[in-house]
Amino acid sequence: xxxxxxxxxxxxxxxxxxxxxxxxxxxxxxxxxxxxxxxxxxxxxxxxxxxxxxxxxxxxxxxxxxxxxxxxxxxxxxxxxxxxxxxxxxxxxxxxxxxxxxxxxxxxxxxxxxxxxxxxxxxxxxxxxxxxxxxxxxxxxxxxxx
Numbered sequence: 304x305x306x307x308x309x310x311x312x313x314x315x316x317x318x319x320x321x322x323x324x325x326x327x328x329x330x331x332x333x334x335x336x337x338x339x340x341x342x343x344x345x346x347x348x349x350x351x352x353x354x355x356x357x358x359x360x361x362x363x364x365x366x367x368x369x370x371x372x373x374x375x376x377x378x379x380x381x382x383x384x385x386x387x388x389x390x391x392x393x394x395x396x397x398x399x400x401x402x403x404x405x406x407x408x409x410x411x412x413x414x415x416x417x418x419x420x421x422x423x424x425x426x427x428x429x430x431x432x433x434x435x436x437x438x439x440x441x442x443x444x445x446x447x448x449x
Contacts (some may be wrong), residue, residue, distance in 0.1 A: 306379040311351040312338030313366060313386040314427045315359075320405040324358060326417060327401045333417030336427075337403065338383070351386045359403050360396035363388045370426035374437035374444075385427055422448060 314336050315322040323334050339354035341347060348366060355363050366386040373382045397403055406414065412421060419435070425448060426432045434449040 305375070308379055308381050309341035309347065309350075310339060310381065310383040311341060311347065311354060311386060312336045312372075312383055312423070313351050313355050313363060313388065314369075315355070315361065315363060315391055316387070316389045316408075317391075317405055319407055319409070321408050321411060322359060322361075322395075322403060323406045323411070323414065324400065325402045327399070331417050333420065334414040335417040335420055337400070339400075347384055348386075351384070355391075356393070358398045358400045359393075360398075361391045361393040364390035364392070370433045370435070372423055372426070372435040372437075374439075376439070385423070387427060419446065422446065 312335070322337065324337050325334055326332055337355050337358040338351065339358070341350040351366055352363055355361055366388040368384060369387045370385040371382055372385065373380060395403060411424060422435050426435050432448050436447045436449060438445045438447065
């Protein structure tokens with residue numbers, strides 16, 4: 304058995320726009336979608352609802368699991384569950400995680416995206432993919448869209 308860390312990320316769609324976040328964290332800066340860690344004893348769905356509310360002020364509804372991103376490092380598997388929804392309530396607000404705003408979906412790939420976010424967007428939006436997997440081959444990371 305391996306140690307596992309669970310995280311989440313959510314694509315929130317509003318007509319032709321999607322909610323983006325400009326992350327302040329220097330470990331993974333750039334434009335991404337809101338999300339974070341699953342806390343001990345918390346359901347995956349409750350975790351994504353909580354993270355989105357903390358980072359954006361919105362409460363999401365009917366979030367659907369649409370894929371995963373995963374990798375193994377330092378004897379731990381890291382799993383980011385991708386959710387997608389068009390249902391939400393609340394007032395949009397920035398948080399300590401970063402600034403948030405609605406961006407036209409067609410402009411998304413032209414933004415300064417966080418590392419590998421373009422591949423993650425494919426998993427969020429393209430039905431043929433459900434996983435972005437990273438394998439370390441001894442001297443560099445290899446990524447695979449599956």
